[in-house]
Amino acid sequence: MSEQLSQLQRLCTETWDAFKAKSEFFKLVQDGLCDRRLYALLLIQTYHYTRHNAINQAMVCQNPKINDFNYMKYCLDHAQEEVGHEMMAFHDLKHAGFAVESPSVLPKPSLETDIFVAYVYYISQTGNPVQRLGYSFWAEDAYDHIMPTLQIAAQNMKLKKSAMTFFIDHAAIDQKHSEDVHKQILRVCKTQDDWDAVKTAMLGTLTLTHRLLEGIARDYSLLVQGKLPHHEFLGSETSFAEVVS
Amino acid sequence: MSEQLSQLQRLCTETWDAFKAKSEFFKLVQDGLCDRRLYALLLIQTYHYTRHNAINQAMVCQNPKINDFNYMKYCLDHAQEEVGHEMMAFHDLKHAGFAVESPSVLPKPSLETDIFVAYVYYISQTGNPVQRLGYSFWAEDAYDHIMPTLQIAAQNMKLKKSAMTFFIDHAAIDQKHSEDVHKQILRVCKTQDDWDAVKTAMLGTLTLTHRLLEGIARDYSLLVQGKLPHHEFLGSETSFAEVVS
Amino acid sequence: MSEQLSQLQRLCTETWDAFKAKSEFFKLVQDGLCDRRLYALLLIQTYHYTRHNAINQAMVCQNPKINDFNYMKYCLDHAQEEVGHEMMAFHDLKHAGFAVESPSVLPKPSLETDIFVAYVYYISQTGNPVQRLGYSFWAEDAYDHIMPTLQIAAQNMKLKKSAMTFFIDHAAIDQKHSEDVHKQILRVCKTQDDWDAVKTAMLGTLTLTHRLLEGIARDYSLLVQGKLPHHEFLGSETSFAEVVS
Amino acid sequence: MSEQLSQLQRLCTETWDAFKAKSEFFKLVQDGLCDRRLYALLLIQTYHYTRHNAINQAMVCQNPKINDFNYMKYCLDHAQEEVGHEMMAFHDLKHAGFAVESPSVLPKPSLETDIFVAYVYYISQTGNPVQRLGYSFWAEDAYDHIMPTLQIAAQNMKLKKSAMTFFIDHAAIDQKHSEDVHKQILRVCKTQDDWDAVKTAMLGTLTLTHRLLEGIARDYSLLVQGKLPHHEFLGSETSFAEVVS
Numbered sequence: 017m018s019e020q021l022s023q024l025q026r027l028c029t030e031t032w033d034a035f036k037a038k039s040e041f042f043k044l045v046q047d048g049l050c051d052r053r054l055y056a057l058l059l060i061q062t063y064h065y066t067r068h069n070a071i072n073q074a075m076v077c078q079n080p081k082i083n084d085f086n087y088m089k090y091c092l093d094h095a096q097e098e099v100g101h102e103m104m105a106f107h108d109l110k111h112a113g114f115a116v117e118s119p120s121v122l123p124k125p126s127l128e129t130d131i132f133v134a135y136v137y138y139i140s141q142t143g144n145p146v147q148r149l150g151y152s153f154w155a156e157d158a159y160d161h162i163m164p165t166l167q168i169a170a171q172n173m174k175l176k177k178s179a180m181t182f183f184i185d186h187a188a189i190d191q192k193h194s195e196d197v198h199k200q201i202l203r204v205c206k207t208q209d210d211w212d213a214v215k216t217a218m219l220g221t222l223t224l225t226h227r228l229l230e231g232i233a234r235d236y237s238l239l240v241q242g243k244l245p246h247h248e249f250l251g252s253e254t255s256f257a258e259v260v261s
Numbered sequence: 262m263s264e265q266l267s268q269l270q271r272l273c274t275e276t277w278d279a280f281k282a283k284s285e286f287f288k289l290v291q292d293g294l295c296d297r298r299l300y301a302l303l304l305i306q307t308y309h310y311t312r313h314n315a316i317n318q319a320m321v322c323q324n325p326k327i328n329d330f331n332y333m334k335y336c337l338d339h340a341q342e343e344v345g346h347e348m349m350a351f352h353d354l355k356h357a358g359f360a361v362e363s364p365s366v367l368p369k370p371s372l373e374t375d376i377f378v379a380y381v382y383y384i385s386q387t388g389n390p391v392q393r394l395g396y397s398f399w400a401e402d403a404y405d406h407i408m409p410t411l412q413i414a415a416q417n418m419k420l421k422k423s424a425m426t427f428f429i430d431h432a433a434i435d436q437k438h439s440e441d442v443h444k445q446i447l448r449v450c451k452t453q454d455d456w457d458a459v460k461t462a463m464l465g466t467l468t469l470t471h472r473l474l475e476g477i478a479r480d481y482s483l484l485v486q487g488k489l490p491h492h493e494f495l496g497s498e499t500s501f502a503e504v505v506s
Numbered sequence: 507m508s509e510q511l512s513q514l515q516r517l518c519t520e521t522w523d524a525f526k527a528k529s530e531f532f533k534l535v536q537d538g539l540c541d542r543r544l545y546a547l548l549l550i551q552t553y554h555y556t557r558h559n560a561i562n563q564a565m566v567c568q569n570p571k572i573n574d575f576n577y578m579k580y581c582l583d584h585a586q587e588e589v590g591h592e593m594m595a596f597h598d599l600k601h602a603g604f605a606v607e608s609p610s611v612l613p614k615p616s617l618e619t620d621i622f623v624a625y626v627y628y629i630s631q632t633g634n635p636v637q638r639l640g641y642s643f644w645a646e647d648a649y650d651h652i653m654p655t656l657q658i659a660a661q662n663m664k665l666k667k668s669a670m671t672f673f674i675d676h677a678a679i680d681q682k683h684s685e686d687v688h689k690q691i692l693r694v695c696k697t698q699d700d701w702d703a704v705k706t707a708m709l710g711t712l713t714l715t716h717r718l719l720e721g722i723a724r725d726y727s728l729l730v731q732g733k734l735p736h737h738e739f740l741g742s743e744t745s746f747a748e749v750v751s
Numbered sequence: 752m753s754e755q756l757s758q759l760q761r762l763c764t765e766t767w768d769a770f771k772a773k774s775e776f777f778k779l780v781q782d783g784l785c786d787r788r789l790y791a792l793l794l795i796q797t798y799h800y801t802r803h804n805a806i807n808q809a810m811v812c813q814n815p816k817i818n819d820f821n822y823m824k825y826c827l828d829h830a831q832e833e834v835g836h837e838m839m840a841f842h843d844l845k846h847a848g849f850a851v852e853s854p855s856v857l858p859k860p861s862l863e864t865d866i867f868v869a870y871v872y873y874i875s876q877t878g879n880p881v882q883r884l885g886y887s888f889w890a891e892d893a894y895d896h897i898m899p900t901l902q903i904a905a906q907n908m909k910l911k912k913s914a915m916t917f918f919i920d921h922a923a924i925d926q927k928h929s930e931d932v933h934k935q936i937l938r939v940c941k942t943q944d945d946w947d948a949v950k951t952a953m954l955g956t957l958t959l960t961h962r963l964l965e966g967i968a969r970d971y972s973l974l975v976q977g978k979l980p981h982h983e984f985l986g987s988e989t990s991f992a993e994v995v996s
Binding site: 372375376378379380382383384461464465468469 | 617620621623624625627628629706709710713714
């Protein structure tokens with residue numbers, strides 16, 4: 017692995033560690049929360065950002081500066097694999113015991129999700145075409161960072177595997193993706209400007225993802241206080257405990 | 262095959278026959294033209310429109326009305342296969358004996374090519390998302406309609422196979438594509454409005470392709486009269502004959 | 507006026523004259539057609555292309571190659587003036603005696619209108635940012651070319667002024683617009699490439715407009731034969747004659 | 752003023768107050784910083800986000816959900832007025848004593864500026880078309896909130912009026928804009944969903960602006976430590992003091 021890629025890897029790990037250390041979202045889970053509604057809030061936002069990933073990944077090919085056929089093929093291939101993954105998050109929401117007919121009745125994305133999605137579109141459509149690899153770089157590896165916490169959640173919230181397909185399957189799929197991303201990064205990054213663009217996009221998307229998770233922690237707190245509009249279908253913790261026991 | 266698909270097929274064949282009957286481009290070849298510069302003009306415009314195909318095919322996934330994951334995957338898959346095909350046209354231009362360093366020095370697209378490209382972007386980005394299949398429908402079958410004429414050209418213009426990769430390889434590749442397109446059309450066309458959208462897009466792209474060919478015939482006539490700017494690199498017929506003999 | 511602008515003007519006039527000489531649409535009117543349904547077909551397509559003009563005019567500012575603040579302001583100003591003009595065409599349709607509740611019930615644009623609209627979007631979004639002035643150049647002057655024919659139509663079809671607001675008002679408004687366009691063209695065209703881009707866009711939009719008119723003549727012929735779907739609200743010539751007499 | 756507008760106003764003021772209370776950027780100025788390089792960093796980012804404002808304001812008219820001609824005209828008018836304002840920020844940078852030939856040599860936008868710009872494009876192109884008024888709502892009033900701090904900066908950094916045209920002129924221009932924005936909001940907001948969309952966009956853009964300012968404070972700290980790449984042209988505090996005295 018190149019020195020630049022190792023640096024990127026180290027920066028990614030440091031950034032995750034720094035975020036996790038101060039994260040309200042991670043703290044809620046690690047403190048032993050049993051309320052499955054936090055998981056529901058995570059799945060709702062996961063649904064909302066995931067459904068843009070195939071689209072903005074393909075958009076990289078519209079960047080007038082792109083001129084690398086191999087990279088274009090990679091983008092379209094990767095886009096193709098991402099199609100419909102949001103439905104796994106929606107599936108998990110139902111299998112976790114929440115009564116939702118169809119994605120169209122879900123609450124809107126949070127402000128934090130909108131900001132994240134906006135930024136991914138922006139780095140996909142403009143600037144250095146290689147930069148979107150900075151998002152893929154950490155996204156495909158993310159499961160190493162979140163799996164321990166997810167397992168705690170699964171245990172405390174009594175989540176069955178059938179309610180965790182999005183995170184479990186992505187952890188498996190993304191082993192291969194991760195190698196592809198590393199190979200592409202090493203192939204397309206030819207100048208310091210390319211590496212800087214990838215690094216900035218990695219930091220940008222990682223930062224906004226952590227804000228997205230903090231937004232979920234805030235929304236959970238509002239939900240508990242009965243102050244989160246449009247989420248009545250999540251029920252109360254008690255009523256839910258009855259359903260799943 | 263459904264009745265609707267058969268109708269589409271018949272309309273396509275009738276439209277080709279009608280166009281070929283009055284086409285100056287086809288007439289030039291069938292009358293025995295030996296001047297390879299007509300083929301060069303065809304390859305230049307083929308280069309120009311082909312390089313948009315992967316991009317606009319993928320754009321169909323951005324249509325807010327699309328909601329069929331299988332069709333989205335088809336579009337991205339098909340887009341992925343189209344990446345870089347313009348280079349085959351450029352390769353053939355060089356192998357046909359014309360001195361061009363890189364695609365960046367080619368003359369601009371003709372007005373007819375611009376109009377064709379504009380329309381394909383428009384039907385890819387707006388309206389009924391299934392309509393772009395109307396372009397694929399005839400494009401993948403086109404070689405049946407043009408191969409006899411291309412063979413006449415090849416013979417008279419003494420074109421080697423190595424200078425015909427775009428058209429020969431597409432004829433082969435597109436056997437499979439053609440089946441895929443038919444399957445998709447039968448799958449996604451659920452209403453009369455869907456079939457109408459596919460039909461209109463088929464007629465639109467086919468009409469504009471024929472105008473594109475007629476534009477090439479007009480440009481050839483200008484070239485012969487020494488009145489086609491930016492095409493000096495094509496040389497004169499005589500000088501060229503010496504080069505290839 | 508610069509020599510280049512005079513050349514553009516001459517080319518425009520010649521192109522109009524050539525089109526009018528072979529136009530089925532103009533012939534129908536000049537031969538004394540009394541059937542107001544031809545005018546209705548014209549207004550329907552006018553509605554459809556006009557409603558894109560403000561949008562694509564403003565889009566010129568998104569062209570990454572634009573770097574002329576004065577020209578950007580011109581585009582936005584001109585876009586602002588075009589907003590809602592399609593409603594004049596719709597208003598005229600109703601005042602000509604046709605029962606249409608709202609624009610949403612109008613038949614779809616013709617294929618020719620779609621091709622025209624696609625091309626205007628294309629030249630607005632890509633290529634040399636000055637080229638869209640080639641559309642404005644002739645569009646603002648068009649009334650000189652079509653007014654005599656419109657007056658014949660008005661007389662034979664017994665159209666009141668209140669049913670001709672789109673064409674009458676545009677003839678008046680566009681006097682000033684025309685001067686603005688000439689001024690902008692002289693200001694922004696600095697290289698031969700700029701003048702060529704304006705000329706090509708002028709020819710492209712003018713050609714597609716004439717095809718749009720020919721499409722209307724074809725549709726009228728289908729209508730008379732009772733073969734034009736989705737236009738039942740136009741009634742028959744006879745029933746209409748009763749309404750307006 | 753409607754109750755909803757008053758609520759928006761109160762929320763805006765509260766948000767500003769909360770941000771200012773914890774802002775490193777505001778603290779730097781209020782603590783009496785004399786180093787004009789902080790102002791330079793502000794102007795560089797101001798240049799970068801301002802140059803998108805006319806473009807994304809006009810883009811609102813491309814939202815397929817827009818159907819209010821008055822609002823479309825407002826967007827284009829307002830876009831037209833914003834054209835080129837980034838040059839005032841660039842002008843001020845030069846008049847504050849920094850040697851920059853042209854905007855093309857400025858350092859790239861910060862990550863925070865990119866995130867802000869991405870979000871403004873997103874809310875301009877998608878979702879409820881009225882929501883971009885949430886950005887205009889506070890942006891036009893912002894000078895009330897920042898003027899006291901700017902005046903402290905002006906005094907301590909010895910900034911002449913000729914180096915403050917962006918902020919001074921905007922304060923004046925925006926009196927009228929502010930009234931226009933209020934009028935538009937009252938006119939276009941018809942449902943609670945409209946008011947919510949405006950409110951969310953106000954909070955989103957305001958939050959990201961404060962992060963943009965905090966990014967400038969962080970960059971200033973890096974600059975002082977000699978660790979901010981691509982900003983050598985800002986010189987050192989001392990060398991600069993010599994230049995301006």
